Amino acid sequence: MPEELLSRSFTLHSHDFDKAGETSTEIKGMLKELGIDSQVIRRVVVVCFEAEMNVVMYADEGTLTFVLTDEDIGIEIADRGPGIADLDRALEEGWSTATDEMREMGFGFGMGLPNIRRNSDTFDLRSEVGVGTTVTSRIRLDGVD
Amino acid sequence: MRLDEIAGMLSCETLSAADHEVDVEAVVASDGMSEILAFSRPHALMLTGLTNVQSVRTAVVADVSAIVYVRDKRPDQKVLDLARQNGIPILLTSLGMFDSCGILYEAGLDGVM
Numbered sequence: 001m002p003e004e005l006l007s008r009s010f011t012l013h014s015h016d017f018d019k020a021g022e023t024s025t026e027i028k029g030m031l032k033e034l035g036i037d038s039q040v041i042r043r044v045v046v047v048c049f050e051a052e053m054n055v056v057m058y059a060d061e062g063t064l065t066f067v068l069t070d071e072d073i074g075i076e077i078a079d080r081g082p083g084i085a086d087l088d089r090a091l092e093e094g095w096s097t098a099t100d101e102m103r104e105m106g107f108g109f110g111m112g113l114p115n116i117r118r119n120s121d122t123f124d125l126r127s128e129v130g131v132g133t134t135v136t137s138r139i140r141l142d143g144v145d
Numbered sequence: 146m147r148l149d150e151i152a153g154m155l156s157c158e159t160l161s162a163a164d165h166e167v168d169v170e171a172v173v174a175s176d177g178m179s180e181i182l183a184f185s186r187p188h189a190l191m192l193t194g195l196t197n198v199q200s201v202r203t204a205v206v207a208d209v210s211a212i213v214y215v216r217d218k219r220p221d222q223k224v225l226d227l228a229r230q231n232g233i234p235i236l237l238t239s240l241g242m243f244d245s246c247g248i249l250y251e252a253g254l255d256g257v258m
Contacts, residue, residue, distance in 0.1 A: 017199070025205060046206055
């Protein structure tokens with residue numbers, strides 16, 4: 001069994017575009033201090049940032065849970081929100097339900113979930129329409145993109 | 146290529162303390178932040194017309210060397226403050242995205258996507 005070294009949970013607020021990314025930046029600083037490989041940090045932070053933006057854009061609220069073990073980094077983002085009706089389409093690059101306002105922020109081009117999957121060694125997406133969505137990502141400490 | 150050489154080629158104004166010794170290995174150019182997160186590689190120069198807080202957060206996450214805002218689009222003070230806190234040099238050019246990319250390509254820099 002991998003040994004758990006660190007666990008943190010962060011609340012993500014909806015519709016607060018200016019604050020989106022603060023949690024990812026904090027996690028990046030934390031991982032740098034711990035001396036984690038820079039490629040691993042980059043993958044973790046892309047996953048966290050895309051997930052934060054998804055919560056800000058689509059959900060009512062969310063929680064990001066981060067667990068560091070001696071083998072990998074686990075990230076779970078669970079939100080309360082509209083959910084995703086078609087998970088396969090949501091994972092297609094370029095498919096998006098974003099509004100013009102979201103696109104003006106530089107997001108919502110159908111790359112968020114694909115980016116999370118691309119940067120994960122294991123990836124899981126579960127959603128219930130009208131309830132919410134949970135994204136789970138694991139990134140190995142010894143792996144490279 | 147050094148950042149000060151690029152600043153000269155694009156006639157840039159420096160908006161946030163630029164370390165001109167910064168070395169740029171490639172260029173990522175987009176107004177879509179997820180595109181930059183997907184395809185950028187460390188030490189790339191980021192060209193964008195998007196001047197909000199998320200452009201700086203994307204630059205931090207993607208480990209880019211610096212941001213050049215194109216088409217004379219000027220970020221507000223909170224964006225510059227965030228860039229300063231995170232050590233991201235910010236430059237501004239009046240050139241558009243196409244012309245900026247063309248000049249950097251001619252100078253020998255490659256794109257990352």
